[in-house]
Amino acid sequence: xxxxxxxxxxxxxxxxxxxxxxxxxxxxxILWQGLVTGEGPGALILDTIRxxxxxxxxxxxxxxxxxxxxxxxxxxxxxxxxDLLGFNAGAGLAIIAGIAFGIALPAPxxxxxxxxxxxxxxxxxxxxxxxxxxxxxxILVGLGTGFTATALATFLMTLxxxxxxxxxxxxxxxxxxxxxxxxxxxxxxxxxxxxLLAFSQARPLKAMELGGELxxxxxxxxxxxRWRISGVAVLLAAAGVAxxxxxxxxxxxxxxxxARMTGARSPAARMAAGAAAGALIVVLSDLLAxxxxxxxxxxxxxxxxxxGAPYLLWRLSREMYKGEx
Amino acid sequence: MLEASALTLSYDGRPxxxxxxxxxxxDKVTAIIGPNGCGKSTLLKALARILxxxxxxxxxxxxxxxxxxxxxxARRLAILPQSPRAPEGIRVADLVRRGRLPWxxxxxxxxxxxxxxxxxxxxxxxxxxxxDRDLAELSGGQRQxxxxxxxxxxxxxxxxxxxxxxxxxxxxxxxxxGLLRRLNRRxxxxxxxxxHDLNLAARYxxxxxxxxxxxxxxxxxxxxxxxxxxxxxxxxxxxxVMPDPVTGTPMVVPLDMADRExxx
Numbered sequence: 001x002x003x004x005x006x007x008x009x010x011x012x013x014x015x016x017x018x019x020x021x022x023x024x025x026x027x028x029x030i031l032w033q034g035l036v037t038g039e040g041p042g043a044l045i046l047d048t049i050r051x052x053x054x055x056x057x058x059x060x061x062x063x064x065x066x067x068x069x070x071x072x073x074x075x076x077x078x079x080x081x082x083d084l085l086g087f088n089a090g091a092g093l094a095i096i097a098g099i100a101f102g103i104a105l106p107a108p109x110x111x112x113x114x115x116x117x118x119x120x121x122x123x124x125x126x127x128x129x130x131x132x133x134x135x136x137x138x139i140l141v142g143l144g145t146g147f148t149a150t151a152l153a154t155f156l157m158t159l160x161x162x163x164x165x166x167x168x169x170x171x172x173x174x175x176x177x178x179x180x181x182x183x184x185x186x187x188x189x190x191x192x193x194x195x196l197l198a199f200s201q202a203r204p205l206k207a208m209e210l211g212g213e214l215x216x217x218x219x220x221x222x223x224x225x226r227w228r229i230s231g232v233a234v235l236l237a238a239a240g241v242a243x244x245x246x247x248x249x250x251x252x253x254x255x256x257x258x259a260r261m262t263g264a265r266s267p268a269a270r271m272a273a274g275a276a277a278g279a280l281i282v283v284l285s286d287l288l289a290x291x292x293x294x295x296x297x298x299x300x301x302x303x304x305x306x307x308g309a310p311y312l313l314w315r316l317s318r319e320m321y322k323g324e325x
Numbered sequence: 326m327l328e329a330s331a332l333t334l335s336y337d338g339r340p341x342x343x344x345x346x347x348x349x350x351x352d353k354v355t356a357i358i359g360p361n362g363c364g365k366s367t368l369l370k371a372l373a374r375i376l377x378x379x380x381x382x383x384x385x386x387x388x389x390x391x392x393x394x395x396x397x398x399a400r401r402l403a404i405l406p407q408s409p410r411a412p413e414g415i416r417v418a419d420l421v422r423r424g425r426l427p428w429x430x431x432x433x434x435x436x437x438x439x440x441x442x443x444x445x446x447x448x449x450x451x452x453x454x455x456x457d458r459d460l461a462e463l464s465g466g467q468r469q470x471x472x473x474x475x476x477x478x479x480x481x482x483x484x485x486x487x488x489x490x491x492x493x494x495x496x497x498x499x500x501x502x503g504l505l506r507r508l509n510r511r512x513x514x515x516x517x518x519x520x521h522d523l524n525l526a527a528r529y530x531x532x533x534x535x536x537x538x539x540x541x542x543x544x545x546x547x548x549x550x551x552x553x554x555x556x557x558x559x560x561x562x563x564x565x566v567m568p569d570p571v572t573g574t575p576m577v578v579p580l581d582m583a584d585r586e587x588x589x
Contacts, residue, residue, distance in 0.1 A: 073412075076410065076412065200431060202431075203426060203429070203430075203431055206423055206426060207423065207426050209412045210409060210410075210411070210412070210423060211406065211409055211410060212375075213370070213375050213404070213406040213409075214404070214405070214406055214409055216373070216374065216375045216395070216404075217373055217375070217399060217402075217403055217404035217405075217406075217476070217479075218399050218423070218424070218426045218427055218479070219395045219396035219397075219398065219399030219400070219426065219427040220395065220426075221395055259414075265414060265415065265416070265419060266419070
């Protein structure tokens with residue numbers, strides 16, 4: 001309980017700090033004045049410059065964190081996250097393809113389609129008759145499929161004119177630059193609907209976490225449940241990718257980080273903690289990326305990459321130590 | 326009554342059980358025995374609907390199992406798979422509570438009967454004291470008892486277990502088997518386990534099912550199933566069978582195999 005309060009407090013602090021700090025720092029007083037009166041530089045920051053950006057960061061981080069936590073629980077493996085499984089890369093590829101071929105579909109729809117197609121491909125390639133597929137096989141197949149999607153996206157970028165290509169490149173790294181309230185509304189709207197769907201699956205997830213056979217014994221149809229839960233988690237990740245790009249490692253880190261901080265044990269509690277941790281990671285990473293180096297605004301994906309790569313190495317060594325790899 | 330009729334099963338595309346007819350009694354402790362790869366576990370999985378039959382049927386109390394809704398079935402029949410894996414950091418009490426999943430809806434509150442079922446299950450396996458412990462901290466025997474408590478909390482008249490004594494030393498094997506028999510005697514739960522050790526199976530079961538080569542060799546009381554002729558045809562084992570000096574149940578004493586040719 002105390003851990004959950006600390007996590008919530010950190011999240012609030014990070015959000016306020018993200019509103020205050022930037023190319024032009026604002027004081028809390030200016031921000032407060034802007035909030036109350038709706039005028040002055042504080043209002044400009046809240047309304048246009050940083051408000052929508054922070055709101056988008058919170059939403060994107062939460063859906064990515066929730067998605068990762070669900071996959072890690074479902075596959076009972078801390079390496080199972082939509083970024084390593086290639087689903088984020090699939091969502092990213094679909095959006096780049098949308099730009100390159102001028103497909104007139106909204107970004108979230110494209111991202112959802114891309115994520116689902118890659119999930120179906122990974123599922124089909126890793127599927128084994130009879131016995132369940134080991135999580136590690138799915139992860140490796142996902143990694144390979146994700147690399148393919150990223151390579152295709154890079155290739156498609158060469159078809160774009162110079163400025164569009166640069167923008168696409170930045171977006172593929174994971175970026176929150178120039179987000180408006182439309183983006184925030186998008187990720188929050190889709191996020192809330194999908195979160196409700198995800199929590200409605202908490203009961204089967206609780207059974208699936210004990211393995212498919214025991215889940216069947218507990219009255220859950222294991223195979224449909226696995227696809228259903230995966231589908232919701234893919235859509236959650238896609239909702240995040242649609243507004244922030246395929247930000248790396250957020251979904252991978254959020255679940256274990258949230259559970260460690262809050263001591264959450266049940267799948268539902270870990271899902272809530274993972275969402276909060278994901279939001280915290282993205283808001284802090286974005287703050288770091290745009291204010292650490294004076295005069296240089298890096299995309300948020302650079303910061304999560306710097307955080308996530310060492311985490312992945314540490315996690316791999318731990319899994320090897322436990323004999324899981 | 327749990328019955329299989331003309332049941333054919335395959336595993337990873339390989340036929341394992343062919344046209345098996347079998348009937349397992351209510352209110353009894355049954356052990357399924359047989360040589361490695363004879364399809365014991367596969368059969369148990371089919372009886373619990375984890376594995377779908379290639380052809381033939383499984384019937385629970387005269388009802389075709391494929392016609393029973395998953396949750397309704399989970400209230401009548403529980404299965405403990407072989408060496409299940411627990412979520413990281415789970416406590417014994419939380420693990421056992423998951424046995425109540427078939428009885429609870431998405432929003433239904435934790436009821437008195439759920440609490441009683443979990444406490445009863447923990448008490449039955451002698452784990453009440455360890456309820457708040459982390460499962461990973463416990464010994465192998467204690468962990469196995471915690472898993473047993475999970476399926477006991479499910480509160481089903483049928484309990485199926487796939488090699489519940491694997492990785493346990495002899496004392497703990499006897500503890501688990503004794504516990505299952507007590508449970509059967511006390512509450513009438515029908516227990517069906519896949520077991521390796523013939524003498525322990527004979528000691529703790531009322532009914533034995535001996536399988537070999539995808540078919541049934543014999544089924545019935547331990548006395549009628551564990552005969553030298555059946556052991557020879559199922560295991561290719563030459564053995565004498567004599568009464569166990571402690572319990573009087575049949576005891577298998579293998580004969581010297583020095584004269585037996587090692588198969589190429």
